[in-house]
Structures are given as structure tokens and as C-alpha cells.
Amino acid sequence: MGTMDLMDHVSEFARRDWETYDGAGTVRFALIGAGWFTREWALPGIERADHTEATVVVDLDPERAGALADEHDLTHLSPEQFHDGVAESEYDAVYVCTPNATHLEYVETAAAFGKDVLCEKPMEASVDRAAELVEATREAGVSLMVGYRMHLDPVVRRSKEFIEAGAIGDVVQVHSNMSQRMVAELEGDASEQWRLDPDLAGGGAMMDIGIYPLNTTRFLLDADPEKVSAETGSTHEAFADVEERVAVRATFEGGVPVVFTANHNAYHDSFLRVTGTEGQVIIDPAFFEREPRDMEVRLDGERHAIDVTDVHQLEEEFAYFADCVLSGREPEPDGEHAMLDMQAIEAIYESAETGETVRVET
Amino acid sequence: MGTMDLMDHVSEFARRDWETYDGAGTVRFALIGAGWFTREWALPGIERADHTEATVVVDLDPERAGALADEHDLTHLSPEQFHDGVAESEYDAVYVCTPNATHLEYVETAAAFGKDVLCEKPMEASVDRAAELVEATREAGVSLMVGYRMHLDPVVRRSKEFIEAGAIGDVVQVHSNMSQRMVAELEGDASEQWRLDPDLAGGGAMMDIGIYPLNTTRFLLDADPEKVSAETGSTHEAFADVEERVAVRATFEGGVPVVFTANHNAYHDSFLRVTGTEGQVIIDPAFFEREPRDMEVRLDGERHAIDVTDVHQLEEEFAYFADCVLSGREPEPDGEHAMLDMQAIEAIYESAETGETVRVET
Numbered sequence: 001m002g003t004m005d006l007m008d009h010v011s012e013f014a015r016r017d018w019e020t021y022d023g024a025g026t027v028r029f030a031l032i033g034a035g036w037f038t039r040e041w042a043l044p045g046i047e048r049a050d051h052t053e054a055t056v057v058v059d060l061d062p063e064r065a066g067a068l069a070d071e072h073d074l075t076h077l078s079p080e081q082f083h084d085g086v087a088e089s090e091y092d093a094v095y096v097c098t099p100n101a102t103h104l105e106y107v108e109t110a111a112a113f114g115k116d117v118l119c120e121k122p123m124e125a126s127v128d129r130a131a132e133l134v135e136a137t138r139e140a141g142v143s144l145m146v147g148y149r150m151h152l153d154p155v156v157r158r159s160k161e162f163i164e165a166g167a168i169g170d171v172v173q174v175h176s177n178m179s180q181r182m183v184a185e186l187e188g189d190a191s192e193q194w195r196l197d198p199d200l201a202g203g204g205a206m207m208d209i210g211i212y213p214l215n216t217t218r219f220l221l222d223a224d225p226e227k228v229s230a231e232t233g234s235t236h237e238a239f240a241d242v243e244e245r246v247a248v249r250a251t252f253e254g255g256v257p258v259v260f261t262a263n264h265n266a267y268h269d270s271f272l273r274v275t276g277t278e279g280q281v282i283i284d285p286a287f288f289e290r291e292p293r294d295m296e297v298r299l300d301g302e303r304h305a306i307d308v309t310d311v312h313q314l315e316e317e318f319a320y321f322a323d324c325v326l327s328g329r330e331p332e333p334d335g336e337h338a339m340l341d342m343q344a345i346e347a348i349y350e351s352a353e354t355g356e357t358v359r360v361e362t
Numbered sequence: 363m364g365t366m367d368l369m370d371h372v373s374e375f376a377r378r379d380w381e382t383y384d385g386a387g388t389v390r391f392a393l394i395g396a397g398w399f400t401r402e403w404a405l406p407g408i409e410r411a412d413h414t415e416a417t418v419v420v421d422l423d424p425e426r427a428g429a430l431a432d433e434h435d436l437t438h439l440s441p442e443q444f445h446d447g448v449a450e451s452e453y454d455a456v457y458v459c460t461p462n463a464t465h466l467e468y469v470e471t472a473a474a475f476g477k478d479v480l481c482e483k484p485m486e487a488s489v490d491r492a493a494e495l496v497e498a499t500r501e502a503g504v505s506l507m508v509g510y511r512m513h514l515d516p517v518v519r520r521s522k523e524f525i526e527a528g529a530i531g532d533v534v535q536v537h538s539n540m541s542q543r544m545v546a547e548l549e550g551d552a553s554e555q556w557r558l559d560p561d562l563a564g565g566g567a568m569m570d571i572g573i574y575p576l577n578t579t580r581f582l583l584d585a586d587p588e589k590v591s592a593e594t595g596s597t598h599e600a601f602a603d604v605e606e607r608v609a610v611r612a613t614f615e616g617g618v619p620v621v622f623t624a625n626h627n628a629y630h631d632s633f634l635r636v637t638g639t640e641g642q643v644i645i646d647p648a649f650f651e652r653e654p655r656d657m658e659v660r661l662d663g664e665r666h667a668i669d670v671t672d673v674h675q676l677e678e679e680f681a682y683f684a685d686c687v688l689s690g691r692e693p694e695p696d697g698e699h700a701m702l703d704m705q706a707i708e709a710i711y712e713s714a715e716t717g718e719t720v721r722v723e724t
Contacts, residue, residue: 170597172607172628175537175621179637229591229719233617235532245534247619249611255595257609259537259621266534267641267660275541279629298629357591357717 014154014309018320020327021051027322030056030082030091030115031074032106033098034065035191037120041289042095043072045314051322055090058082058106061191083109093118093325095318097147099200100207101125104133111140118321118331120147122211122345123338125202130342134335145321145331146338150216150286152316155293155308159274159281160220162297168276171221174258175273176213178287179266183238196242204242206232206345210262212287214248215341216272217260219333223253224340229357230348236265248348289313376516376671380682382689383413389684392418392444392453392477393436394468395460396427397553399482403651404457405434407676413684417452420444420468423553445471455480455687457680459509461562462569463487466495473502480683480693482509484573484707485700487564492704496697507683507693508700512578512648514678517655517670521636521643522582524659530638533583536620537635538575540649541607541628545600558604566604568594568707572624574649576610577703578634579622581695585615587706587722594714598627610710651675 029046031038034057046052057074058081059065069076075087083105093116096106103124107117117137123146124130137144150156163171182195194200201207218224228250232243245263252258271284279299285291295306324331340362347358391408393400396419408414419436420443421427431438437449445467455478458468465486469479479499485508486492499506512518525533544557556562563569580586590612594605607625614620633646641661647653657668686693702724709720 168629172625173539173541173609173623175539175623177535177537177635177637179535181639227593227717229593229611229717231589231591231611231613231619231719233619235617245619247535247611247613247621249591249593249609249621251593251609255597257593257595257607257623259609259611259623261535261537261619261621263534263637266639267530267637268663269637269642269660271635273539273633275539275625275629275631277543277628280631298631301630355589355591355719357593 010158010306013158013307014311016319017157019323021323023326025326026051026053027093027116027325028053028055028091030058030094032058032082032094032096034059034061034068035097038095038097039068041314042097042318043068045312045318048312048315049319049322051326052318056087064191082106085113088113091115093321096120099194100202101129101200104129104136107133108136111136111142114140114142116143116325118145118147118318121215121338121341122202122207123335123342125200127339127342127346130339134339137335143325143330144335145324146333146335147317148215148219148333149289149313149317150212151219151333152320153293153313154311155283155295156216156220159283159295162281163220163274163276164222167297167299168274168280169278171256171274171276173256173275174217174221174260176217176258176260176271176286177262178209178212178270179261179263180209180268181266182264183236196238198241201242203345203349204232204239205244205262205264206246206348209264209287210246210248210260211341211345212270213260213262213272214344216287217252217258218340220272220274221252221256223256225250225252225258225344225360227251227357227359228344228347228351230351232349232352239264246348246352250344372520372668375520375669376673378681379519381685383685385688387688388413388415389455389478389687390415390417390453392420392456394420394444394456394458396421396423396430397459400457400459401430403676404459404680405430407674407680410674410677411681411684413688414680418449426553444468447475450475453477455683458482461556462564463491463562466491466498469495470498473498473504476502476504478505478687480507480509480680483577483700483703484564484569485697485704487562489701489704489708492701496701499697505687505692506697507686508695508697509679510577510581510695510700511651511675511679512574513581513695514682515655515675516673517645517657518578518582521645521657524643525582525636525638526584529659529661530636530642531640533618533636533638535618535637536579536583536622538579538620538622538633538648539624540571540574540632541623541625542571542630543628544626545598558600560603563604565707565711566594566601567606567624567626568608568710571626571649572608572610572622573703573707574632575622575624575634576706578649579614579620580702582634582636583614583618585618586702587612587614587620589613589719589721590706590709590713591719592710592713594711601626608710608714612706
């Protein structure tokens with residue numbers, strides 16, 4: 001692929017290659033969890049997208065859920081009311097954005113009511129609970145999508161197209177990182193402290209942000225990790241019970257080495273650097289919803305800055321989910337895809353514990 | 363450190379902070395090995411630098427050594443003549459740039475004649491032979507410097523100053539890579555085929571180019587690897603006997619994760635990305651002598667492209683070596699420093715073999 005082809009490839013950068021629905025339907029969402037991500041990203045995404053509407057909000061904290069309900073004209077339910085089926089006719093699907101270890105209980109209830117599910121990543125706090133979650137949606141015959149917003153970002157979709165078209169030859173290695181100064185951010189929002197509680201979070205930097213390098217690489221390469229070697233650690237007292245940082249050396253299908261790091265107490269940074277035999281795709285910044293992504297393709301010794309059209313990632317995600325539901329097809333990334341991240345994370349923690357390279361059990 | 367301080371810091375970017383000698387002396391070199399790196403880089407470096415001169419050339423191949431001798435007015439010796447002390451009065455030091463596993467024999471002879479030594483990296487093909495090499499120079503009381511040209515590059519020296527001044531806070535992780543399409547390059551020069559021979563090279567991508575991420579990180583952080591986990595592999599038939607690629611997850615002193623890759627059959631690339639709690643230093647390209655280095659510092663969400671003054675790395679290296687020798691101080695990186703790379707590489711190969719995290723034995 002020459003430079004001209006490359007540039008052709010990025011025309012209509014933000015095109016929605018997944019869009020099929022042209023009816024007048026709407027998917028009405030119950031928001032489960034009214035924390036900052038729901039307020040700042042998911043709800044605005046739903047409001048921006050066609051064919052989606054938020055109608056219900058559920059949260060343990062009546063004050064913040066009530067305030068959000070007032071402001072956006074939503075029905076406000078306590079968790080008990082939700083589980084009892086109150087206002088069940090007011091929503092078609094649930095968006096679950098609660099502490100990781102509480103996803104299961106909400107998804108079980110939603111599935112029992114026949115509601116489709118869009119559940120945040122990581123899917124749950126452990127492999128076993130994630131498997132129960134998938135099983136609950138499968139038994140009920142409802143759709144399950146896991147909220148890997150990078151899959152719907154045109155930066156990633158166009159990169160995947162480049163790579164699949166052979167633009168950089170055979171992929172031979174990947175480097176990636178996601179890091180932030182979480183301590184400072186946590187101080188501003190006590191309700192986010194659950195991320196430091198292993199019972200609620202299931203882990204630290206790996207579960208929360210390390211999953212971006214891991215999952216985005218899986219999607220881009222259409223390949224999964226087979227073996228991992230990892231180390232975890234903490235320096236700040238806030239991270240006494242979950243890891244502050246993780247470093248992973250993974251081997252993906254085909255023997256491709258993928259090295260990545262995640263750190264909750266480091267300079268704010270995210271990048272993904274895919275190297276092939278014939279070129280590179282670099283996304284930097286890559287993973288934060290709140291800053292524009294940037295992309296560069298390197299071929300024949302030349303660096304091509306690609307003119308990225310930034311989208312609202314949650315608008316894309318909800319629009320895609322609704323497009324699938326309304327046109328009667330299953331959304332991706334689904335529960336099976338997300339299970340492999342849970343299994344890889346379990347292997348990563350085992351490796352960090354034992355010092356050995358651990359095979360990802362699927 | 364604010365942006366203004368940062369910019370102050372890079373004024374006189376290429377200053378030789380190591381320069382002390384102001385006499386009229388000259389260090390005369392015997393070039394041991396007349397391969398492409400000697401011809402294209404070392405000899406031009408010697409000719410560019412003040413206080414250095416090439417006077418002798420030694421090579422197994424009489425034709426290429428003879429041609430070089432004619433062209434540059436050097437005394438041409440066979441290896442046997444060199445070992446017999448022919449023209450021994452014509453040189454003060456040796457520059458050893460032969461296949462890795464032959465460094466020892468030349469250094470032993472040079473040391474026996476009381477000549478100072480500048481030996482290419484890796485120091486030898488194994489830990490044991492490297493230790494013998496160091497011992498030979500120690501017993502003879504001659505200087506030994508190992509040719510890590512990155513130590514003398516202002517990009518690296520200024521980066522080290524930034525980092526040591528606390529500009530990016532505490533260093534928390536490093537990513538790095540060096541890769542090239544060696545197969546294509548080898549086809550052009552049969553005399554470089556020794557790099558594919560484990561007896562002469564001691565290893566593949568790790569020994570030859572993986573040593574750049576490893577050693578430059580050690581120098582920048584003033585810290586050494588304590589544990590390593592690695593994988594090696596090959597896809598091209600040329601790399602049946604030595605590894606085509608390596609991926610390493612190392613833990614440096616203080617628990618800092620360093621992940622790096624090297625690949626002899628990948629897109630030409632080299633970078634080093636040091637992340638601290640408060641910022642980043644990125645060098646990209648980083649490691650190839652034949653292309654300009656580039657540098658960026660990231661602080662407070664801003665990216666600062668640093669105006670790099672590119673130098674001839676080998677001119678800097680030889681000028682530094684001569685400055686040390688003529689002013690009577692020991693040059694660095696010395697044999698002890700280089701031993702640790704050999705020990706780390708041995709641990710990397712052991713880890714690749716066993717799948718276990720291996721402690722670097724020093």
C-alpha cells in the first residue's frame with residue numbers, strides 16, 4: 001500500500017461502517033450507576049445519539065441519582081426498586097456502570113426482565129462472576145455488549161482497516177501504555193474510592209486501565225494473548241490493597257510480542273504503537289475519552305500524520321448498540337470477547353504472583 | 363521544573379560537558395576489524411575528532427584491509443602480525459570492531475602491549491569471555507572503554523540531566539524498541555553474515571540491537587536491571603540459529619518496569635519513552651547512528667519538541683576516549699559497566715528458555 005492508497009483509506013474518516021438501521025425506533029435506557037462516567041460521558045452520549053434515550057436512573061446514593069433524575073427528567077429508582085421491577089416498562093435496555101463486583105446483580109435482574117445489556121468494562125471483578133454474567137444474558141436471550149468504547153472509535157477502526165489491508169506488512173510487535181495520576185483525581189470524588197477496594201474492583205491499574213492496551217490490541221490485531229508474564233507493584237499508600245502499576249509482556253497468537261504498562265500514579269499518557277515488517281501505526285494519545293486522539297502512519301521512512309476526525313466515543317458506542325438492537329443483530333464486543341480479557345487478567349495476576357509465564361486459559 | 367527552566371537546560375545542546383584536555387597530544391589507533399561500521403563510522407569519527415588518528419588496520423580479509431590502508435595511509439597488518447607485535451610502536455590504543463566472540467583475543471594482545479582499548483558492544487559473546495576480557499585489561503593496567511555510543515550523544519546526555527534534575531518527577535516506567543530489516547541489509551554484505559552465527563555472535567537481536575534499549579535505559583536512569591522476563595523467536599529462515607526478535611520485561615532498581623523489544627525483521631524503528639510521575643522524555647528516532655535523533659519533553663499536558671543538535675556519534679566517542687586517555691582519567695562506560703549488560707543478556711536468554719523471571723546475577 002503506497003501513500004496515496006493510505007490517504008484514500010482515511011477519506012470520510014469518521015464514517016459509520018456499522019450503520020444499518022434507518023427506522024424510527026428508540027432504545028430507552030435505564031442508567032445503572034450515576035457516577036462521574038455516567039454523568040459526564042454515557043448520558044451525554046445517549047443524548048447525542050439518534051435512536052437512544054435515557055429514561056431511568058438507579059443508584060445506591062439517592063442524592064446524586066435524584067439530582068440527575070431532576071436535571072434530565074428521568075425516573076429515579078433505588079436498587080431495591082429496580083430489582084423489584086418498578087418502572088420496568090419504561091426502559092428497553094440497561095447501561096451498567098457501577099463498581100465492577102456489582103455488575104452481576106444488575107445484569108441478572110435486567111436479563112430476567114428481558115432487557116438488553118450494555119455493561120462497562122471490566123465485565124466483572126473475577127472470571128467466575130463474569131461467566132455467571134454472560135450465562136445470565138445467554139439464558140434470558142438478551143443482547144450483551146461490553147463497553148469497550150475504543151472499538152467504536154474511528155481512529156481504531158481505520159487503524160484496523162490499514163492493518164488488515166496489509167499496509168504495515170505482518171504485525172511483529174506492539175507497545176502500549178495507559179497511565180494517569182489517579183490519586184489526585186480520587187481526592188476530588190469520594191464516590192470513586194471503590195476503585196481502591198479489591199472486593200469491589202477486583203484489582204487495580206490492570207483491571208481499570210491496563211484493559212485498554214490489552215483489549216484494543218486484541219481488537220486491532222484480531223488476535224488474542226496466549227501467554228503472559230507480568231509484574232505489579234505500588235508505591236503510594238492509597239494503593240495498599242490493589243496494584244498501582246502493572247507491566248505485561250504478552251505473547252499473542254502467531255507469536256507476536258505485546259508489551260504494555262498501566263499506572264495509576266504516573267504522568268497522564270496513553271499510546272499504542274503497532275509495528276509491522278513494512279510500517280507502523282501509532283495512536284498517541286490513544287485511550288482517554290476526554291482528549292482528542294492522534295494518529296500517525298509510518299511507511300518507507302516517512303511519517304504521515306493522519307487527519308483524525310474526533311468523535312464523542314460514547315455517542316458512537318450507544319448509537320452502535322441501538323443500531324444493532326433495532327436491526328436485530330447481536331452487538332460486539334460481546335460477552336465471549338470480554339471473557340477473554342477476564343481470563344488474561346487472571347493470568348496476569350497469577351504471573352505477577354509466581355514470577356512465571358502463565359498460559360491464558362480459555 | 364517549568365518550561366522556561368527546561369528551555370534553559372537545552373541551551374548549548376551539544377556542549378561537551380566531559381571535555382578537559384587542552385594539550386597537543388594525539389591518541390593513535392589501530393583499527394581491529396575493517397567491516398562496514400569501522401569504514402563508515404569509526405574511521406570517519408577518528409578523522410573528525412581532534413587528538414585522534416588512525417595509523418594501523420588489522421583484518422582477516424587482506425583485500426578489504428589493504429584497500430582501507432591504501433585509501434587512508436594506514437599500516438596494514440594481518441591478525442598474526444598484530445599478535446606478533448608488528449608495528450606495535452605505531453599505535454597507542456586499539457579500536458576493536460570484530461565479530462563478538464573474537465574481541466577477547468585482540469584485547470588480550472593489545473593489553474599485553476600496554477595499549478588502551480576501545481571495544482565495541484557487546485563486549486564479548488558470553489559472560490565468561492567478557493570477564494576474561496576485563497581481567498586482561500585490569501592486569502595490564504590499560505584503560506578499557508566499551509563502545510556504547512549513545513552515552514556520548516547530547517540527546518541522551520541532556521535527557522539524563524533533565525531526569526536527574528527531577529524534570530519528570532520520579533521515573534516510573536520505560537518503553538523502548540530497536541528494529542530493522544536486517545535480512546535485506548545482510549544480503550548486501552556477506553562479511554556481516556557472522557551476526558547469524560551463534561558461535562561468533564553469541565546471540566541474535568538481543569546481543570546486536572536489544573543492547574541499545576537495555577544499556578541506554580541503564581545510563582539514563584543510572585539504575586540496573588534486577589530481574590528479567592523475556593521471549594525470543596524467529597520467523598525468517600536466516601534466523602534459524604540466533605533469535606530474530608526479543609521482547610523483555612525487566613524490573614530495574616527501585617522496582618521500575620522497563621519493557622523493550624528488538625527485532626531484526628521489522629520496520630526500521632527506534633524509540634525510548636521514559637515516563638515519570640510528572641512528565642515524559644521521548645527520544646524517537648533514538649538509536650541509529652545514521653539518522654538524526656529527535657527528542658520531545660512532555661510536561662503539564664504540553665509537548666515540547668526540543669531543538670536537537672545532531673552530532674557524529676563516533677566523533678564524540680573517540681574525542682571523549684582521547685580526552686580521558688590524554689588527561690589521565692579512566693573512560694566510561696568501562697568494563698564493569700559493560701559486564702552487567704552481559705549478565706542481563708544471559709538472564710534474558712535463560713528466561714526465554716525457561717519461561718521464568720530470572721534474577722540478574724552480578
